[in-house]
Amino acid sequence: MTSPYIGEIQVFGFNFTPYGWASCNGATLQIRQYAALFSLIGTQYGGDGVNTFQLPNFTGRAPCGQGQGPGLTSRVMGETFGTNTVQLDATQIPAHTHQLTLSRQTNASLQRNVPQTGDGLTSITGTNAFVPATTPNATFAPQAVASAGGGQAHENRQPMLALNFCIALQGEFPAFD
Structure with missing residues (x-):
C-alpha cells in the first residue's frame, strides 16, 4: 500500500x-500531538480549536459525500443529519381495515345467551372481549377492535x-493546488 495522505479516511x-491510523x-x-491533522480538518468534527479537536464519528452512521446532488439537499463536511427512529402517524400508513371474524358455537351445551365470567373470543391484556353484565347481542369491549401501535417509533436506518x-x-x- 502506498503512503496515505494525512487525514485520509479508509x-x-x-x-x-x-x-x-485512528478509528473514526x-x-x-x-x-x-496531531498538529498536521488538525491543520487539515480543524474543528470540522468538534473540539475547542485551542487545545483539542475531534475525529469524524462513523459509529452507527452511514457516510455521505459533501455537496448537493440533483434533487438532494446540500451537505457540508462534518454535518450530521437523519434520525434512527421515526414515529408514524395515520397519514403515513396506507389505507387498510381490521376485520374481526366471529364464529357461531354449534355445540348447544356450550351456547349461552349472556356472556359469563371467563367467556371471550380471546384474552386481551387480561380481559375478555365481551363487555361484562350485558344482554344477548352484546357489544364488544373497546379494546377488542381498538387502534394498534400506541405511537411507538420504529427503526428507520438503512441496511448496513x-x-x-x-x-x-x-x-x-x-x-494544495
Whole structure:
C-alpha cells in the first residue's frame, strides 16, 4: 500500500486499527500531538480549536459525500443529519381495515345467551372481549377492535454492513493546488 495522505479516511474489512491510523469514532485529540491533522480538518468534527479537536464519528452512521446532488439537499463536511427512529402517524400508513371474524358455537351445551365470567373470543391484556353484565347481542369491549401501535417509533436506518472506518494520522501532507 502506498503512503496515505494525512487525514485520509479508509474503510478496512478487519476489526483493528492499523498502525498510523485512528478509528473514526469521534475521539477527542490534542492539537499539540496531531498538529498536521488538525491543520487539515480543524474543528470540522468538534473540539475547542485551542487545545483539542475531534475525529469524524462513523459509529452507527452511514457516510455521505459533501455537496448537493440533483434533487438532494446540500451537505457540508462534518454535518450530521437523519434520525434512527421515526414515529408514524395515520397519514403515513396506507389505507387498510381490521376485520374481526366471529364464529357461531354449534355445540348447544356450550351456547349461552349472556356472556359469563371467563367467556371471550380471546384474552386481551387480561380481559375478555365481551363487555361484562350485558344482554344477548352484546357489544364488544373497546379494546377488542381498538387502534394498534400506541405511537411507538420504529427503526428507520438503512441496511448496513459493519466496517472499520479509519483516518490516517501519518503519511504525506496533501499539496494544495
